[in-house]
Amino acid sequence: MKHLAWSIALVSFGLVGFAHAARAGDEVSPAASNVPGAPTPGIHPDRSITFTLKAPDARSLLVAGGDGLGTGPFPMTKDAEGVWSVTIPPAVPGFHYYWFVLDGVSVNDPSSETYFGYGKETSGVEVPEPGADYYAIRDVPHGEVRAKWYLSKTTGEWRRALIYTPPGYDGNPRTRYPVLFLQHGSGEDETGWTRQGRAQFILDNLIAAGKARPMIVVMDRGYAARAGTPLMKVGPGSSPLDMKPGFTAFEDVVVHDLIPTIDASYRTIPDRQHRAMAGLSMGGMQALFIALHHLDLFAYIASLSGPIVPDPNSKQPLAAAQPAPFDTHTAYEGAFSHPAAFNGRVKLLWLGVGTAEPQLFRGGIGAAVQALKAAGIDVVYFESSGTAHEWQTWRRDLKELAPLLFR
Amino acid sequence: MKHLAWSIALVSFGLVGFAHAARAGDEVSPAASNVPGAPTPGIHPDRSITFTLKAPDARSLLVAGGDGLGTGPFPMTKDAEGVWSVTIPPAVPGFHYYWFVLDGVSVNDPSSETYFGYGKETSGVEVPEPGADYYAIRDVPHGEVRAKWYLSKTTGEWRRALIYTPPGYDGNPRTRYPVLFLQHGSGEDETGWTRQGRAQFILDNLIAAGKARPMIVVMDRGYAARAGTPLMKVGPGSSPLDMKPGFTAFEDVVVHDLIPTIDASYRTIPDRQHRAMAGLSMGGMQALFIALHHLDLFAYIASLSGPIVPDPNSKQPLAAAQPAPFDTHTAYEGAFSHPAAFNGRVKLLWLGVGTAEPQLFRGGIGAAVQALKAAGIDVVYFESSGTAHEWQTWRRDLKELAPLLFR
Numbered sequence: 001m002k003h004l005a006w007s008i009a010l011v012s013f014g015l016v017g018f019a020h021a022a023r024a025g026d027e028v029s030p031a032a033s034n035v036p037g038a039p040t041p042g043i044h045p046d047r048s049i050t051f052t053l054k055a056p057d058a059r060s061l062l063v064a065g066g067d068g069l070g071t072g073p074f075p076m077t078k079d080a081e082g083v084w085s086v087t088i089p090p091a092v093p094g095f096h097y098y099w100f101v102l103d104g105v106s107v108n109d110p111s112s113e114t115y116f117g118y119g120k121e122t123s124g125v126e127v128p129e130p131g132a133d134y135y136a137i138r139d140v141p142h143g144e145v146r147a148k149w150y151l152s153k154t155t156g157e158w159r160r161a162l163i164y165t166p167p168g169y170d171g172n173p174r175t176r177y178p179v180l181f182l183q184h185g186s187g188e189d190e191t192g193w194t195r196q197g198r199a200q201f202i203l204d205n206l207i208a209a210g211k212a213r214p215m216i217v218v219m220d221r222g223y224a225a226r227a228g229t230p231l232m233k234v235g236p237g238s239s240p241l242d243m244k245p246g247f248t249a250f251e252d253v254v255v256h257d258l259i260p261t262i263d264a265s266y267r268t269i270p271d272r273q274h275r276a277m278a279g280l281s282m283g284g285m286q287a288l289f290i291a292l293h294h295l296d297l298f299a300y301i302a303s304l305s306g307p308i309v310p311d312p313n314s315k316q317p318l319a320a321a322q323p324a325p326f327d328t329h330t331a332y333e334g335a336f337s338h339p340a341a342f343n344g345r346v347k348l349l350w351l352g353v354g355t356a357e358p359q360l361f362r363g364g365i366g367a368a369v370q371a372l373k374a375a376g377i378d379v380v381y382f383e384s385s386g387t388a389h390e391w392q393t394w395r396r397d398l399k400e401l402a403p404l405l406f407r
Numbered sequence: 408m409k410h411l412a413w414s415i416a417l418v419s420f421g422l423v424g425f426a427h428a429a430r431a432g433d434e435v436s437p438a439a440s441n442v443p444g445a446p447t448p449g450i451h452p453d454r455s456i457t458f459t460l461k462a463p464d465a466r467s468l469l470v471a472g473g474d475g476l477g478t479g480p481f482p483m484t485k486d487a488e489g490v491w492s493v494t495i496p497p498a499v500p501g502f503h504y505y506w507f508v509l510d511g512v513s514v515n516d517p518s519s520e521t522y523f524g525y526g527k528e529t530s531g532v533e534v535p536e537p538g539a540d541y542y543a544i545r546d547v548p549h550g551e552v553r554a555k556w557y558l559s560k561t562t563g564e565w566r567r568a569l570i571y572t573p574p575g576y577d578g579n580p581r582t583r584y585p586v587l588f589l590q591h592g593s594g595e596d597e598t599g600w601t602r603q604g605r606a607q608f609i610l611d612n613l614i615a616a617g618k619a620r621p622m623i624v625v626m627d628r629g630y631a632a633r634a635g636t637p638l639m640k641v642g643p644g645s646s647p648l649d650m651k652p653g654f655t656a657f658e659d660v661v662v663h664d665l666i667p668t669i670d671a672s673y674r675t676i677p678d679r680q681h682r683a684m685a686g687l688s689m690g691g692m693q694a695l696f697i698a699l700h701h702l703d704l705f706a707y708i709a710s711l712s713g714p715i716v717p718d719p720n721s722k723q724p725l726a727a728a729q730p731a732p733f734d735t736h737t738a739y740e741g742a743f744s745h746p747a748a749f750n751g752r753v754k755l756l757w758l759g760v761g762t763a764e765p766q767l768f769r770g771g772i773g774a775a776v777q778a779l780k781a782a783g784i785d786v787v788y789f790e791s792s793g794t795a796h797e798w799q800t801w802r803r804d805l806k807e808l809a810p811l812l813f814r
Contacts (some may be wrong), residue, residue, distance in 0.1 A: 005636040035528070055510070055511065057511035059466075104465070105461075105509060105514075108515050110527045111527070121528065142555075142556045144552045144553045147552040147607075151546065158544050170672065194554075200554075232442070327534060
């Protein structure tokens with residue numbers, strides 16, 4: 001009976017996979033990102049990972065994944081019962097997107113929760129980092145994550161933002177809070193920072209330790225199209241100019257729809273000194289693009305692995321081999337052209353990147369930091385050691401960034 | 408480059424599928440449940456649905472789905488470009504789970520958002536119901552849906568509940584509200600009522616129309632195992648006695664962990680006259696099981712398509728062909744044995760079922776209603792016309808039930 005099939009699923013997870021995940025003398029653990037009861041993906045003590053899928057009639061099966069999972073795809077092999085499996089080499093700690101390639105088609109692993117990435121729901125595997133409990137759910141006061149619907153005049157549509165309210169928000173009805181606007185990356189959505197990023201637990205832990213000021217965090221959807229126009233479609237060959245219509249529409253959403261909604265709905269401190277914008281990858285581009293254009297609204301600006309785009313009107317593809325030169329007199333329409341004035345007005349300019357990220361990110365960010373420092377612009381630069389263009393980099397970034405905000 | 412693959416995905420959705428979804432003279436629309444930019448599943452005006460998947464190397468591809476989608480599975484056919492497609496007969500309006508069977512393996516459709524059902528993330532397709540706007544997001548004041556983490560003494564683990572707070576909750580800090588505890592079905596989780604069920608919009612619309620009293624709705628995860636014990640694994644052959652350990656653990660979570668957490672965290676009216684419990688399918692079983700055992704805590708009780716289990720210690724499989732006889736003197740451990748006292752104490756007993764549901768549900772619920780009425784127990788019975796064991800039944804149930812609560 002279809003409506004009872006769930007039970008079958010739970011039972012079958014128990015039967016399939018465990019034998020494949022276990023090796024002699026090996027304490028294998030189901031990944032925290034698995035659906036309840038699913039033994040695989042299974043994480044070994046050395047961070048190698050076992051994947052399984054029952055597919056007796058498949059002719060080929062691979063595991064492939066995002067940055068940080070390793071240099072796959074990894075071919076799987078089939079046993080007599082039709083269960084395919086592979087144990088891949090030790091992965092970098094953190095959250096990694098992955099998928100199966102089943103007879104040539106990319107599909108999700110039914111044993112995994114799904115996470116919005118690559119423009120669709122994607123499997124993910126959480127690999128623990130020894131000693132890192134800053135993103136764990138711990139026995140400290142917890143904030144809430146609220147889904148807030150609002151009508152955007154810019155797009156003409158209802159949008160959903162996710163809002164972190166800090167511990168004690170409801171219990172202290174006279175307290176007002178600063179606000180961090182925190183954006184996801186390309187292909188992700190407003191759920192990324194709490195599901196993949198665990199931002200709410202990072203903030204809970206920092207606030208409990210007295211390391212970060214209690215703040216509201218607003219996570220909106222970084223896509224927008226003006227009413228009556230289609231959603232932007234961009235790709236690796238797109239230039240900043242190609243991306244501009246979507247970015248400027250989102251800019252108007254933030255400035256004219258989102259900030260007024262947040263200030264009207266939550267107990268914010270509604271001034272620039274108590275408003276930050278940060279984002280990862282595409283969201284970092286957006287944070288620089290929007291906040292540098294609106295220093296009247298934001299005093300704290302951070303780009304986490306965001307490609308540096310000195311000229312928003314450039315027709316050069318974003319993924320071009322060489323980053324554009326960074327001239328502090330002209331970059332970002334002259335935002336940095338008066339260093340003393342900039343330093344006086346902007347409380348924090350923060351740039352971060354992982355040491356294992358490709359040149360598109362690392363090269364451009366490094367060159368920008370060097371040029372900004374040479375010009376006398378105050379910039380905080382953080383490198384995440386050994387991590388790529390992936391969520392562990394951005395979790396670390398948030399842990400470093402949040403304590404510097406609103407001080 | 409992997410990190411830019413999202414863009415490719417968005418673009419490729421634009422290229423694949425549209426040609427297959429369109430038929431002559433036909434206004435096909437992407438389902439509201441699709442990921443942004445994906446043209447299929449495409450809904451035709453007659454509610455037939457076109458599915459597509461690019462899989463040049465696959466040997467067989469089917470579409471299969473949950474109750475209400477039709478009598479599949481439906482074989483798909485491949486065109487010269489390797490894109491498989493099928494248009495299935497008109498479906499019942501509402502939300503339907505579905506999946507592809509790709510060379511024998513059940514996989515999700517990358518074009519669909521995923522919804523937790525069948526114990527895993529599953530594709531879903533939203534088929535509009537003409538004239539039904541009670542679950543649409545409309546231009547009325549909206550409540551929030553909050554993720555609330557709490558430590559359960561019963562299970563020893565952190566749990567997450569989703570909390571609907573009605574429009575105006577934050578703006579009226581002296582107002583207190585009644586609380587509806589609302590449970591999902593088997594194989595689903597705490598996200599079901601807001602993602603598949605659109606409960607937040609149903610409540611927003613009812614409250615805006617003055618038809619329902621503003622209330623807090625608590626949607627918890629209906630699975631629990633006592634600290635140190637494994638999560639229950641039950642199946643179609645399970646009996647009420649088999650399910651009892653999981654149900655009693657969840658009962659303790661609700662009574663000893665969840666209700667105290669909610670009353671301490673939100674402005675509730677913390678008494679039985681302002682507390683309801685309802686649930687669908689397994690959640691309906693739980694609502695009857697828990698609330699009838701705790702009439703000191705609940706004055707409003709509703710089971711939506713919940714299998715009727717007169718004897719919680721029965722060893723008869725739940726999916727047995729014949730529902731157990733309903734003796735009002737002994738059913739539910741004698742909860743109904745004194746009708747006048749029951750009617751005086753319980754403000755609402757509500758049972759609902761869809762007319763297209765199988766006998767397991769319809770027969771047992773019908774027999775219980777008949778027996779309860781014959782014994783003089785006040786019971787409200789609602790039939791959803793033409794819908795099966797599926798979300799459209801439960802959306803309609805909530806629309807009918809909510810106005811009767813806390814009056």
